[in-house]
Amino acid sequence: MQWEVVIGLEIHTQLATQSKIFSGSATTFGSEPNTQASLIDLGMPGVLPVLNQEAVRMACMFGLAVDAEIGKHNVFARKNYFYPDLPKGYQISQMELPIVGKGHLDIALEDGTIKRVGITRAHLEEDAGKSLHEDFSGSTGIDLNRAGTPLLEIVSEPDMRSAKEAVAYVKAIHALVRYLGICDGNMAEGSLRCDCNVSIRPRGQTEFGTRCEIKNVNSFRFIERAINTEIQRQIDLIEDGGRVIQETRLYDPNKDETRSMRSKEEANDYRYFPDPDLLPVVIEDAFLDATRASLPELPPQKVERFQSQYGLSAYDANVLASSREQADYFEQVVSIGGDAKLAANWVMVELGSLLNKLGVEIDQAPVTAGQLGGMLLRITDNTISGKIAKVVFEAMAGGEGDADTIIESRGLKQVTDTGAIEKVLDEVLAANADQVEQYRAADEAKRGKMFGFFVGQAMKASKGKANPQQVNQLLKAKLEG
Amino acid sequence: MHQLTLAEIARGLADKSFSSEELTRALLARIQQLDPQLNSFISVTEELALGQARAADARRAAGETGALLGAPIAHKDLFCTQGVRTSCGSRMLDNFEAPYDATVVARLAEAGMVTLGKTNMDEFAMGSANESSHYGPVKNPWNLEHVPGGSSGGSAAAVAARLLPAATGTDTGGSIRQPAALTNLTGLKPTYGRVSRWGMIAYASSLDQGGPMARTAEDCALLLQAMAGFDAKDSTSIDEPVADYSADLNASLQGLRIGLPKEYFGAGLDPRIAELVQASVKELEKLGAVVKEISLPNMQHAIPAYYVIAPAEASSNLSRFDGVRFGHRCDNPKDLTDLYKRSRGEGFGTEVQRRIMVGTYALSAGYYDAYYLQAQKIRRLIKNDFMAAFNDVDLILGPTTPNPAWKLGAKNSDPVAAYLEDVYTITANLAGLPGLSMPAGFVEGLPVGVQLLAPYFQEGRLLNVAHRYQQVTDWHTRAPNGF
Numbered sequence: 001m002q003w004e005v006v007i008g009l010e011i012h013t014q015l016a017t018q019s020k021i022f023s024g025s026a027t028t029f030g031s032e033p034n035t036q037a038s039l040i041d042l043g044m045p046g047v048l049p050v051l052n053q054e055a056v057r058m059a060c061m062f063g064l065a066v067d068a069e070i071g072k073h074n075v076f077a078r079k080n081y082f083y084p085d086l087p088k089g090y091q092i093s094q095m096e097l098p099i100v101g102k103g104h105l106d107i108a109l110e111d112g113t114i115k116r117v118g119i120t121r122a123h124l125e126e127d128a129g130k131s132l133h134e135d136f137s138g139s140t141g142i143d144l145n146r147a148g149t150p151l152l153e154i155v156s157e158p159d160m161r162s163a164k165e166a167v168a169y170v171k172a173i174h175a176l177v178r179y180l181g182i183c184d185g186n187m188a189e190g191s192l193r194c195d196c197n198v199s200i201r202p203r204g205q206t207e208f209g210t211r212c213e214i215k216n217v218n219s220f221r222f223i224e225r226a227i228n229t230e231i232q233r234q235i236d237l238i239e240d241g242g243r244v245i246q247e248t249r250l251y252d253p254n255k256d257e258t259r260s261m262r263s264k265e266e267a268n269d270y271r272y273f274p275d276p277d278l279l280p281v282v283i284e285d286a287f288l289d290a291t292r293a294s295l296p297e298l299p300p301q302k303v304e305r306f307q308s309q310y311g312l313s314a315y316d317a318n319v320l321a322s323s324r325e326q327a328d329y330f331e332q333v334v335s336i337g338g339d340a341k342l343a344a345n346w347v348m349v350e351l352g353s354l355l356n357k358l359g360v361e362i363d364q365a366p367v368t369a370g371q372l373g374g375m376l377l378r379i380t381d382n383t384i385s386g387k388i389a390k391v392v393f394e395a396m397a398g399g400e401g402d403a404d405t406i407i408e409s410r411g412l413k414q415v416t417d418t419g420a421i422e423k424v425l426d427e428v429l430a431a432n433a434d435q436v437e438q439y440r441a442a443d444e445a446k447r448g449k450m451f452g453f454f455v456g457q458a459m460k461a462s463k464g465k466a467n468p469q470q471v472n473q474l475l476k477a478k479l480e481g
Numbered sequence: 482m483h484q485l486t487l488a489e490i491a492r493g494l495a496d497k498s499f500s501s502e503e504l505t506r507a508l509l510a511r512i513q514q515l516d517p518q519l520n521s522f523i524s525v526t527e528e529l530a531l532g533q534a535r536a537a538d539a540r541r542a543a544g545e546t547g548a549l550l551g552a553p554i555a556h557k558d559l560f561c562t563q564g565v566r567t568s569c570g571s572r573m574l575d576n577f578e579a580p581y582d583a584t585v586v587a588r589l590a591e592a593g594m595v596t597l598g599k600t601n602m603d604e605f606a607m608g609s610a611n612e613s614s615h616y617g618p619v620k621n622p623w624n625l626e627h628v629p630g631g632s633s634g635g636s637a638a639a640v641a642a643r644l645l646p647a648a649t650g651t652d653t654g655g656s657i658r659q660p661a662a663l664t665n666l667t668g669l670k671p672t673y674g675r676v677s678r679w680g681m682i683a684y685a686s687s688l689d690q691g692g693p694m695a696r697t698a699e700d701c702a703l704l705l706q707a708m709a710g711f712d713a714k715d716s717t718s719i720d721e722p723v724a725d726y727s728a729d730l731n732a733s734l735q736g737l738r739i740g741l742p743k744e745y746f747g748a749g750l751d752p753r754i755a756e757l758v759q760a761s762v763k764e765l766e767k768l769g770a771v772v773k774e775i776s777l778p779n780m781q782h783a784i785p786a787y788y789v790i791a792p793a794e795a796s797s798n799l800s801r802f803d804g805v806r807f808g809h810r811c812d813n814p815k816d817l818t819d820l821y822k823r824s825r826g827e828g829f830g831t832e833v834q835r836r837i838m839v840g841t842y843a844l845s846a847g848y849y850d851a852y853y854l855q856a857q858k859i860r861r862l863i864k865n866d867f868m869a870a871f872n873d874v875d876l877i878l879g880p881t882t883p884n885p886a887w888k889l890g891a892k893n894s895d896p897v898a899a900y901l902e903d904v905y906t907i908t909a910n911l912a913g914l915p916g917l918s919m920p921a922g923f924v925e926g927l928p929v930g931v932q933l934l935a936p937y938f939q940e941g942r943l944l945n946v947a948h949r950y951q952q953v954t955d956w957h958t959r960a961p962n963g964f
Contacts, residue, residue: 039581043801045574046561046583046680048715078797080844082821089800142805271844273853276687276794278716 001239002203005231006211007166008158010195011173012151013183014127015058021126021150022049022092029189033132033143041129041148043087048277051076055150056281058182059099059124060291062152065176065298066119068103070288076124076278080271084142085129093153095272098123099281100152106300107172108318109165117169118157125151146190152182158197158208163227167220170194171322172299179298179324187218194223198230199244209234210244214251214258226251230258302327310340319348325362329369336373339380346372350393367396375403388412388464416467418474421458424466425475428457439479454479482507483643484960487700490646491548494541501541501551505534505595508553512597512644515964519620521629521639523558524566525598533595540593548703548727550593555648557636558599559606560586560691561680569682570602570614570632573802573809573828583680584712585649585691592707597645601635604830605799606656606684608632609902610892613832618889621664622961623927627886630660632684636694637664642964647695647704651681653688654787655881655906658918661694662881662930665920667947667957668694669701672937673913674719676705677712683798685791686717688910696957698919698947702726705940724941730948735769737946738874744780745879745905754929757922758880761931761950765878768949775870775877779862780908784900786863787907789843789856795833796840802828835896864912871936876946879905881918881930909934917943920956928956 020027023040040047063070075097078090100122106114127149132141154173160166174192177183184191199211214230217223229251234244248267249258274280297305299321306317306327320330326347333343351372355365375392378384384392384407395406407413415421429436432454439450458471482504485493493499509527516522530553537551556562559569561579568574582590590596603613611619611634619634621627622642629638633650637660640648650657652670661668669692676691683689693704706727711720741762746755762772804810804824811823829837843852870877882902892899909916914937918930935942951957 042806044561044580044807045567045569045577045682045801046559046579048679048717050714050716080797080800082800082803084803084805084817087801087806089803090797269846271797271841271846271849273793273797273844273849276685276717277683 003200003235004203004205005161006158006199006201006208007160007163007227008197009156009160009166009169010197011154011156011170012193012195013154013173013177014191015055015150015152015182016184017052017054017058017150019052020148021052021055021124023148025148027149029186029191031145033141033145035145037129037144037147041087041144043089049092049275051278051281052150055124056099056283057287057291058150058180059122059152060283060288061180061182061295062122062154062177063100063103064288064292064295065180066100066103066105068119068122069101070283071097071099071101072283073097073280074099074283075280076275077272078275081268083128084140085131085144085147087129087144087147091126091128092275092278093125094123097280099283105169105172105176107165107168108315108322109168112313112315114314114318115159115165117159120155120157122152122154125153127151158199163224163231166196166227167224170223171220175299175323179296181296187220190218193218196223196227196230198227198234200231200234200238210246212244212246212258213248215248215261217251222251222253225253225256226258229256233258296324310334310344312340312344316344316348320344323362329362329365332369333373333376336370337376337380339376342376342379343373346376346393350390354397366399367393371396371402378403378407382414382416382467383407384412384414385464385468387459388414391464412465414467415462415465416470418470421462421466421470421474424461425458425471425478428454428461429478432457436479451475451479483511485646486697487549487552487646487695487703488697490552491703494551495546501534501537501595502531504551505530505553505597508597508645512639515642515644516639518625519622519638519642520617521601521619521635521642521644522555522598523568523570523601523616523635526562526565526596529565530595530597533590537593537595545593547593549589549707552594553597553645553647554589554594554704555597555600555636555639555645556586557602557633557648557650559602559651559682560649561682562586562596562599565599567599567682568615569606570604570616571828571830571833572615575615575809577807579680581680584677584714585708586680588707588710589649589704594707600633600639600648603632603634603656604833605682605795606632606651606653606689607795607832607836609655609659609899610887610889611635611660612889612893613830615830620889621886621927622964623664623886626888627927628663628889630663630882630886632656632660633668633694634660637661637666637668640664640666640694640696641961643960647693647700649691649704649708650694651689651691652906652910653684653690653791654910655903657692657694658881658906658916658930658932659903661918662932663886663928665928665957665959665961666694666696667698667701667917667919667951668692669705669917669940669943670909670915671705671709671940672719672915673910674717675915675938675940676708677710677715677718679712679714683794685794686798687794688787688791690910698917698944698951699727699730701917702730702944702948705944709940721938724938726941726944729941729945732945733769734765734946734949737765737770737876739765739770739772740775740870740874740877741772742775742777742780742870742877742879744777749901749904750880750883751885751924753924754880754883754885757924757929758878758931761921761954762878764950764953765946768953773874775874777863777866777870777908779859779866782859783863783907783911784904786856786859787903787911788839788900789852790860790911792836792840793843793853794840796837796844799829799833799837804828832896860911863908867908867912867914867934875935876942877934879932881905881932885924885927885929905932913937915940915943917947919947919950920959922956
């Protein structure tokens with residue numbers, strides 16, 4: 001049986017407001033427990049919520065960025081359930097009338113294609129506190145610092161068809177909220193968390209299979225692994241004659257498995273109803289216009305501009321624009337190095353693998369955009385070859401300074417003197433007389449391959465410094481002349 | 482001194498006939514002496530009161546004036562008062578000292594009022610007889626075998642018994658007006674949003690409204706002046722200028738159009754009350770008012786709608802009482818579920834539990850549309866009825882309650898019979914309109930109230946009409962025997 005995977009995601013992003021969504025408490029992460037919890041956050045008798053307008057503005061920024069309908073009359077509702085870290089016994093959220101309606105986001109897949117993912121809605125709500133199970137033997141501690149932190153829950157359509165697509169989507173959302181400056185995107189601190197709805201169906205079937213929801217996955221890597229593990233579990237289950245039951249599951253990264261948390265039957269009846277303590281939020285056109293005017297250049301526009309301005313492929317443009325920091329880095333490299341395609345390659349390939357190896361983000365790259373741009377300038381003016389550039393790059397990463405310094409100190413300047421190159425070639429040909437004989441006797445097809453051998457020997461003999469174009473040209477003349 | 486109204490106290494303090502401290506001491510002594518018969522106070526805040534009284538005297542000595550400076554007040558025990566137990570009449574909050582002041586409490590304190598204590602009430606303001614309090618029932622000073630009404634029954638009994646001149650109340654379905662009627666007081670429920678709900682422990686958020694209870698309309702005007710106004714801490718508070726309520730008390734009633742809804746005079750109304758209401762109408766006609774019959778056709782749906790909406794909101798509002806952070810916690814919980822079940826089971830009384838269950842049911846999946854949404858539609862229809870009526874009349878008048886105060890325990894076995902006592906008051910809460918109850922006579926020695934309803938923010942009109950009426954009648958001046 002061929003299975004098709006269907007994935008929809010709910011992403012909770014903590015909005016980067018200074019204060020909480022319904023109280024004046026600060027939202028700083030990592031403070032001493034319960035030092036950022038006011039009467040309102042504690043759910044004291046008699047307290048009332050007052051909406052933080054900044055959270056509304058940020059939600060609108062997101063809505064505009066994903067081309068969504070903005071709920072100009074949106075309503076807060078109470079989601080009722082009991083839990084110790086939920087002080088009021090209900091979470092203020094939005095149900096029927098969210099602030100952001102239908103929208104979409106285009107994501108770049110690894111095969112270079114662009115996929116449009118539907119966004120069902122995004123709504124504002126308050127975060128809960130945290131239960132602390134360690135340090136309290138036999139009981140549980142409650143930290144309400146996080147309670148009331150504004151969240152924007154972004155719900156996608158079930159449009160993803162693989163774990164990789166799901167990750168690409170989460171990365172795109174991650175990039176977008178950071179572009180907008182509405183969320184710091186720090187997944188380790190829980191600023192961006194993901195619930196994954198996963199189901200499978202026989203390929204060709206139109207109705208969806210029964211889904212399971214994997215709660216609270218908090219890294220790109222775990223999202224991919226959790227989804228793949230869950231897909232395999234569902235396939236195994238069905239192929240063994242079982243059936244998937246709708247339930248909420250948790251992913252355990254240590255065991256690489258998902259475990260049942262609660263079934264649909266055990267699910268809470270949240271008894272949503274409009275919160276009578278809060279008036280419906282009315283979004284004025286003027287407010288929306290001002291918000292729209294304040295939007296930075298967003299990934300789609302940037303992708304388009306990178307293609308038209310720099311002649312990049314759609315895929316390259318998408319990869320480079322996937323984070324604001326990377327896009328800025330790239331543009332800085334281009335502004336110095338000049339050659340945009342060359343810059344794109346270096347940023348994506350060499351810099352990318354260096355960052356990967358070091359496990360750091362681009363804002364901590366050991367090679368600055370200025371250094372990289374300066375090095376590219378030396379490639380384009382033929383001071384060094386692309387191959388030597390890799391050596392220079394490595395040296396820059398190692399802290400040896402700018403490209404020019406390294407080229408100078410290591411004597412890596414490219415040899416372009418025809419006489420010097422010819423001398424090297426003559427030595428190579430003399431040392432490989434047999435191969436020269438064979439080359440001259442061979443037909444056109446075989447010669448191609450053999451020619452490469454001589455180039456390799458010549459470059460080796462020149463320690464990589466000979467200008468490759470000149471080597472090609474001169475070598476051809478000598479062999480065939 | 483205990484016979485003085487707030488207005489009279491203001492004059493006495495101004496001309497230095499007595500100090501706030503003297504007055505406070507006299508009333509505290511009176512409370513100590515008489516309240517055991519009534520049980521109208523949950524907490525008497527003697528030290529706080531004397532401190533505030535001395536401070537008020539000092540402010541006055543320093544040249545400050547103000548009608549309420551140094552005048553006594555008591556707060557229904559659901560207004561949070563910093564450092565003072567705020568119990569909501571419930572075992573659940575028997576150990577709860579509020580860490581902050583409600584806006585109403587803060588504003589009255591700022592005006593210089595002296596808090597004598599916290600008054601008894603139906604548990605979480607759920608009741609019409611003040612019998613559901615964890616601290617025991619309150620007695621009606623007009624007849625100690627009768628209830629004072631509820632849920633602001635403690636405030637009503639205390640003011641009626643001249644333990645103090647005025648108290649705060651809250652009104653979700655009639656909880657200011659009904660006990661005012663049953664104890665011969667003037668009580669005002671302001672327009673929803675006129676008085677801040679910050680620090681007022683919620684029963685049903687979309688219906689709750691704090692207001693004054695006193696013996697005269699004039700006193701209610703003084704109190705409302707200090708209580709009313711926009712509060713940024715309450716999102717449902719309305720940013721409208723506050724009128725000068727005392728200034729218009731004597732305005733002429735010439736040509737005032739009063740509507741009598743025929744639905745308020747139908748079956749269920751004690752005919753003796755109907756007669757007294759008609760007599761009050763005659764008095765108002767003598768003052769120049771013009772009376773006509775009107776109709777509020779959807780009134781019959783008000784009680785069912787109320788008993789869906791109010792419990793629904795209450796079921797959610799009362800979720801925070803879970804034994805985790807404050808309030809009652811059961812002994813030795815064996816797990817989280819046990820903690821919730823026993824803390825809430827032990828902390829809440831029967832009526833509160835009943836309404837939580839009704840409300841939870843009404844909001845449940847599959848019932849929400851049938852109950853909650855329907856009730857909200859009825860609410861809109863009722864509001865529309867009023868809007869239509871106010872096209873033709875300036876004011877609506879009718880009985881406050883269908884019956885005078887009943888005997889303690891008489892309706893305990895039948896909650897619906899008690900719910901029906903709110904039939905005339907509930908509509909104002911559903912529509913958010915201001916309403917006032919004023920004394921209009923007696924039936925078998927028990928007080929009867931007349932209710933006035935006005936368009937939004939016309940509290941001044943209600944106080945004006947009640948005041949003019951009280952200038953030509955003396956019902957409101959009568960005191961119960963022994964008090």
